[in-house]
Amino acid sequence: MSGGPEDRYAGPARVGAAGARAATEAALSRQPGGIVLKNRLFRAFLYGAVGVALVGLVALLVDAFIKGQPRLSFDLFTNPASQIADNAGFRQAILGSIYLIGLMVLMVVPVGVGAALYMEEYGKRGSRLNRLIEINIQNLAAVPAIVYGILGLAFIARGPIDMGKILLAGSITLALLVLPTVIIAAREAIRAVPPSIREGSLALGATQWQTIRHQVLPAAVPGILTGVILSVSRALGEAAPLLLFGAALFVTADPQPLEVGWTALPVQIYTLAAQAQPELRELAAAGIIIMLAVLLVMNSFAIWLRNRYEQKW
């Protein structure tokens, strides 16, 4: 005990100080083994959970890279589709995907944000109508993509709207598919804007629209963009609804929004992967990498936008 702080005291005081010190040390020392073990087990489980998610993704990427690597070149971006693997590229599919997603974003953002604004700012919260809309939107977010494909085919390409199997019809179908996601994310973002900001604005004599336009929406932009990023990622990888109506398997002419005969990246990858020739299947793996690259570029742009508007309260 020499050198401890209790050396300053003499006699009984010294014993007392040493006792107090021991009691404190005991209270601060390690907890019993069982609790420590549980703590470690739980941590191991959490690491495991992250590991499973990462391993799946890494395995997919590595596999695509190894298989697609021999075909990977910049020509893939510019060459049209072809049955001859050496000349084949993804030009039409890339353009088709960009058109599809671009048009989809143009449609889904105003409609999704508008619906979210209605539900958060105008609709009577907790009213029966609002609750009904809410439940419906949540359910719609879980509807399989193929169902939207059937809807698009029956109502947009044919049926009442009868646009034909043009690219815009595919874009509208994708917009319907991701609309619930965008609405839910936008609602969360709008709700996260503190009420004090609205009060401050209204107390200055701003109208409700001025308050929403100049205070609530700018503050909610980062959250809304997060929803848009999610929806773009989902729509870009979606082949099923497009296969159902419209997307052609081999296209050699550049797509136009209002014309038939277009394709998209996932559709072309799907087609190539089902071919017998091994070279074409290599091409499919290269297509996956290109799709990831396109996705990365689109998401980076959205994340850059989001960070520009990011705001801490």
Next chain:
Amino acid sequence: MTEQDPRTTGASRDATGAPADAIGLEVRPEFQHQSDVLKREKVFEIKDLSVSYADKLAVKDISLDVHKNSVTALIGPSGCGKSTLIRCLNRMNDLVPSARVDGQLLYHGEDLYGPKVDPVQVRKLIGMVFQKPNPFPKSIYENIAFGPRTLGYKGDMDERVEKALRAAALWDEVKDRLDDNAYGMSGGQQQRLCIARCIAVEPDTILMDEPCSALDPISTGKIEDLITELKQKYSIVIVTHNMQQAARVSDMTAFLIVELTADEKNRWGEIVEYDDTEKIFTNPADKRTEDYVTGKVG
């Protein structure tokens, strides 16, 4: 003058005060300035005002007058409806869908809750500063410019911003960083920014709902100095739970208490006494006021 009905209000005192001078009765010097405030034009005339949220009474039968270029303080324990009352004065309570307002609330003689009154216009004339500083997540400049811009102001915005910041005693501290985000300011500066924002709209009255409760004593002192300064130009109503603050800054003080039903299930706020601040704090007419201001209860 001192031996009055305990339920005395400003309005009735005004009536009894004037003839007292006329017949030459001696008015003690400490009470002379009070009639001065009461003689000023009335900004708000509140008569039997009751507010309820979803059929639950929040404040009951409030009657008081607010006079021009004076500071009127509302004090009382928590839950007595001070904030509810002040939020009626610029119709911020309209934002609560279940709120219901009964009674009469005149603003320069005009019924604020009249059918032709637009709450948005009301809030342009009657500004409000909140308990927690709530600057917009924008630059200092944009915080001030937002109000005038929504009103369609087309003149020199730089000048307007500078004027508002000067009036809120903030100009010297921020003139070199007008483009910085307002969230980088200290709490006290943020609150003065909110006051500046309010002034930029050029209101007639400023309502303050516990403006210093989130601030340190030095920032509080600055805001109190500012309030004293601002009353030259504006009429101010301030809610505070800090009695010293009410005593320091206000000309008139209303004391509210919480009333309970016998079964203690319902509670609402009622006004006990409304009088000259000096009288409320030195010689209150009601025992309950005395107990509260001397710290025996509450």
